[in-house]
Amino acid sequence: MNDIEWTTAPKTKDKPIGYQLKRCPCGSTPPLIILSDRIIGAELHWLGGRSSPHLKHNCPGCLAKTARVWKGYLAVIDPRTQQLSCLEITPPCVDALNSYAAAWGSIRGAAIRLSRSTTKANGRIKIEITQSTYATERLPQPFDVHLLLEQMWQTTEKTNKPQMTTPRNPQAEKEAAEETDPILKREATLHEKKTTPQNGEKIST
Numbered sequence: 001m002n003d004i005e006w007t008t009a010p011k012t013k014d015k016p017i018g019y020q021l022k023r024c025p026c027g028s029t030p031p032l033i034i035l036s037d038r039i040i041g042a043e044l045h046w047l048g049g050r051s052s053p054h055l056k057h058n059c060p061g062c063l064a065k066t067a068r069v070w071k072g073y074l075a076v077i078d079p080r081t082q083q084l085s086c087l088e089i090t091p092p093c094v095d096a097l098n099s100y101a102a103a104w105g106s107i108r109g110a111a112i113r114l115s116r117s118t119t120k121a122n123g124r125i126k127i128e129i130t131q132s133t134y135a136t137e138r139l140p141q142p143f144d145v146h147l148l149l150e151q152m153w154q155t156t157e158k159t160n161k162p163q164m165t166t167p168r169n170p171q172a173e174k175e176a177a178e179e180t181d182p183i184l185k186r187e188a189t190l191h192e193k194k195t196t197p198q199n200g201e202k203i204s205t
């Protein structure tokens with residue numbers, strides 16, 4: 001049995017990160033402190049009763065012709081409970097986060113509070129982002145949001161990764177679609193018409 005590769009811990013990619021996904025409830029979240037220094041996001045399909053990420057190749061959601069909706073994610077800590085979680089944000093939140101980053105250098109350490117403008121579960125989300133009194137160097141390091149999402153979506157295989165992006169830039173999206181197969185290209189064009197243009201760039205993963 002000389003071939004066994006003994007280790008003292010599972011490889012990082014196999015170790016469940018296990019933080020909860022936090023979505024804006026009806027009402028509002030408590031003030032949370034952002035640990036991430038950037039937003040990671042992807043377009044999602046609602047498929048089979050759950051969210052699943054849009055994939056670059058042979059995407060089941062595109063094949064089923066379901067709409068694509070961009071969601072962003074941030075590692076956050078609740079300062080009252082010290083609980084870490086992964087906060088889901090929507091495209092309208094991105095401009096506020098980018099403005100904050102432009103003004104203060106980073107979103108890490110900022111206080112964020114999401115609320116819904118209506119009592120409907122799918123009402124528009126309002127974001128409040130303010131400076132917190134927490135020194136960034138004393139905050140915990142952010143956990144790997146990218147890995148958490150891949151574990152949640154169970155798409156860790158290298159061949160067909162979710163396309164992690166900031167909100168869609170129609171021109172960049174069109175160029176990307178042209179490099180993919182004809183079905184995806186057609187779907188991207190269909191969905192593009194429904195999407196509000198946003199400035200954003202792709203994050204390579």
Ligand SMILES: [Zn+2]
Nearest residue numbers: 054055059062
């Ligand atoms: Zn898709």
